[in-house]
Amino acid sequence: xxxxxxxxxLGLLLLAGCSSSPDTASGAATGGADAGAxxxxxxxxxxxxxxxxxxxxxxxxxxxLEVNVGDRVFFAFDSAVLDDAARQTLERQATWxxxxxxxxxxxxxxxxxxxxxxxxxxxxDRRATAAKNYLVALGVxxxxxxTISYGKERPADPxxxxxxxxxxxxxxxxxxxxx
Amino acid sequence: MSGPxxxxxxxxxxxxxxxxATLLAGRARAALQLDITRGFVEPMPIAVSPMxxxxxxxxxxxxxxxTLVAADLDGSGLFRTIDRRAYIQGPEELRxxxxxxxxxxxxxxxxxxxxVRGSDPLSVEFRLWDVFGGGQMTGLRLDAPAASWRRIAHxxxxxxxxxxxxxxxxxxxxxxxxxxxxxxxRRIKRVAVMDQDGAGHAxxxxxxxxxxxxxxxxxxxxxxxxxFRPPSPRVVLRELASGREIxxxxxxxxxxxxxxxxxxxxxLVSLARDGNTDLFAFDLASRRLRKLTDGAAIDTSPSFAPxxxxxxxxxxxxxxxQLYVMAADGSGVRRISFGSGRYGEPEWxxxxxxxxxxxxERGFFHIGVMKxxxxxxxxxxxxxxxxxxxxxxxxxxxxxxxxxxxxGRTRLFSIDVTGYNQREIPTPLDASDPNWSALLP
Numbered sequence: 001x002x003x004x005x006x007x008x009x010l011g012l013l014l015l016a017g018c019s020s021s022p023d024t025a026s027g028a029a030t031g032g033a034d035a036g037a038x039x040x041x042x043x044x045x046x047x048x049x050x051x052x053x054x055x056x057x058x059x060x061x062x063x064x065l066e067v068n069v070g071d072r073v074f075f076a077f078d079s080a081v082l083d084d085a086a087r088q089t090l091e092r093q094a095t096w097x098x099x100x101x102x103x104x105x106x107x108x109x110x111x112x113x114x115x116x117x118x119x120x121x122x123x124x125d126r127r128a129t130a131a132k133n134y135l136v137a138l139g140v141x142x143x144x145x146x147t148i149s150y151g152k153e154r155p156a157d158p159x160x161x162x163x164x165x166x167x168x169x170x171x172x173x174x175x176x177x178x179x
Numbered sequence: 180m181s182g183p184x185x186x187x188x189x190x191x192x193x194x195x196x197x198x199x200a201t202l203l204a205g206r207a208r209a210a211l212q213l214d215i216t217r218g219f220v221e222p223m224p225i226a227v228s229p230m231x232x233x234x235x236x237x238x239x240x241x242x243x244x245x246t247l248v249a250a251d252l253d254g255s256g257l258f259r260t261i262d263r264r265a266y267i268q269g270p271e272e273l274r275x276x277x278x279x280x281x282x283x284x285x286x287x288x289x290x291x292x293x294x295v296r297g298s299d300p301l302s303v304e305f306r307l308w309d310v311f312g313g314g315q316m317t318g319l320r321l322d323a324p325a326a327s328w329r330r331i332a333h334x335x336x337x338x339x340x341x342x343x344x345x346x347x348x349x350x351x352x353x354x355x356x357x358x359x360x361x362x363x364x365r366r367i368k369r370v371a372v373m374d375q376d377g378a379g380h381a382x383x384x385x386x387x388x389x390x391x392x393x394x395x396x397x398x399x400x401x402x403x404x405x406x407f408r409p410p411s412p413r414v415v416l417r418e419l420a421s422g423r424e425i426x427x428x429x430x431x432x433x434x435x436x437x438x439x440x441x442x443x444x445x446x447l448v449s450l451a452r453d454g455n456t457d458l459f460a461f462d463l464a465s466r467r468l469r470k471l472t473d474g475a476a477i478d479t480s481p482s483f484a485p486x487x488x489x490x491x492x493x494x495x496x497x498x499x500x501q502l503y504v505m506a507a508d509g510s511g512v513r514r515i516s517f518g519s520g521r522y523g524e525p526e527w528x529x530x531x532x533x534x535x536x537x538x539x540e541r542g543f544f545h546i547g548v549m550k551x552x553x554x555x556x557x558x559x560x561x562x563x564x565x566x567x568x569x570x571x572x573x574x575x576x577x578x579x580x581x582x583x584x585x586x587g588r589t590r591l592f593s594i595d596v597t598g599y600n601q602r603e604i605p606t607p608l609d610a611s612d613p614n615w616s617a618l619l620p
Contacts, residue, residue, distance in 0.1 A: 129454030
């Protein structure tokens with residue numbers, strides 16, 4: 001039993017270690033937002049920003065939001081309360097959204113796997129709304145923000161431990177792509 | 180987007196009590212009866228003879244029908260069919276009254292015999308015999324298109340089950356569920372339906388949109404499910420035969436968790452708006468939406484009592500997800516779950532006597548049952564994730580989805596309400612969100 005648990009834990013660590021890709025929840029349902037995709041560089045090479053200012057990040061883009069602002073906030077188990085870190089991220093998001101007034105966004109609420117499917121859909125909605133309401137309170141026009149809940153359907157981290165769950169209890173601000 | 184392959188044509192069941200043979204009125208004797216209401220039941224040894232047939236094709240069909248009847252009965256865990264190779268009397272000899280001595284010799288308590296006539300449509304006569312009592316217990320003639328031969332077998336198994344247990348069977352039924360494939364972070368989900376034994380499998384959606392929680396209407400002619408379709412995730416309703424979508428109109432906010440009322444006229448939905456989820460009753464004829472719950476709590480996962488008078492549901496109004504019961508109009512809300520842990524997904528048994536639920540406690544998911552007043556809670560299962568209980572129409576078997584270990588496959592299992600006879604229901608891919616239909620009309 002111990003061996004099994006340890007093996008499982010090791011597996012999860014390995015999984016967690018190689019799953020740091022940004023969240024790209026279901027383009028079909030969010031109207032085709034291509035969040036997190038790398039910006040194509042010369043010669044068809046796709047580059048992903050490694051953080052830091054400047055680089056190839058397009059101002060006002062999803063990548064800009066991810067890299068320079070922080071696109072997501074995290075929640076405690078079965079909670080939609082915004083903690084200090086979440087509020088700080090949202091305050092930066094609000095400033096950023098004021099900076100790019102043409103940008104509209106969808107806030108995706110998510111839950112970890114330790115709840116029933118339907119309860120988690122409701123919980124994800126609660127989380128997305130908490131994030132939205134805070135942004136609106138900070139002056140972002142409500143009609144620039146919509147919410148959607150994925151419940152536990154689109155984990156950011158496929159792992160099954162507290163580290164993964166903590167990453168999955170989230171609200172992600174996704175810039176709407178308009179053509 | 181293919182429609183279900185299942186034929187919706189009714190089986191023409193000539194009423195029980197074939198005028199055949201001498202009818203030694205099995206009922207008058209010490210009743211051959213299984214009591215399935217308590218714990219472990221020693222399976223009843225039963226013989227299911229290949230059926231006699233007018234011609235080779237009919238005999239082949241008769242053998243296939245008998246095989247399927249035996250599989251249904253064995254799968255219930257209540258019967259143990261005796262190997263055909265032990266049978267002394269052959270199918271053609273069994274057109275008349277069986278030589279009971281031959282069947283007593285192999286200790287068959289009951290014997291199923293039959294005759295197949297015609298090729299398409301098929302006409303099948305079957306009889307159930309009490310071997311030790313020496314008489315016919317029931318008989319039935321079933322007429323159906325050849326394509327429905329499996330349904331004939333399931334109806335025979337249902338008749339045998341009912342006669343020997345005193346409870347309705349559940350073999351002539353279908354299961355709707357969500358077929359899953361792909362990585363955890365980009366799971367592809369499709370609505371699928373299949374017969375109770377896995378045959379007649381069909382996908383109803385193509386996987387391009389995330390779909391969840393299918394529910395079959397009580398007449399098994401429509402299916403409701405949730406789809407992530409812009410602009411907002413919503414409940415949709417489709418006709419099974421035509422595949423046609425019945426437009427429900429725009430709900431304010433995300434709609435999910437569809438549940439039919441027992442009369443099929445109302446669809447309960449959960450609407451999430453501005454961070455608050457409440458229960459609503461949508462009248463399918465008038466298209467009127469009536470709010471049933473209020474307040475800042477999450478109210479979802481409803482389930483009608485079989486008489487339509489009450490609704491069980493899941494709510495966190497007490498601080499954590501628990502089970503509640505209210506009148507169908509939303510009045511008289513009462514909490515019924517008081518054990519430790521977090522409860523969800525109440526499913527009222529079609530018998531009305533129990534509510535199944537899932538429960539998360541100390542890192543494990545369980546499927547359990549309790550009485551509608553919350554008493555006599557019993558946990559039937561435990562695994563990494565056991566979810567989405569749904570009842571066989573006779574209220575004796577619970578079907579659910581299971582991920583037995585973290586990251587493992589998600590599959591369907593059934594278990595008797597007694598806690599015995601757990602079995603996997605095989606599906607082509609991973610499976611979740613099962614919904615067991617009523618007996619087919």
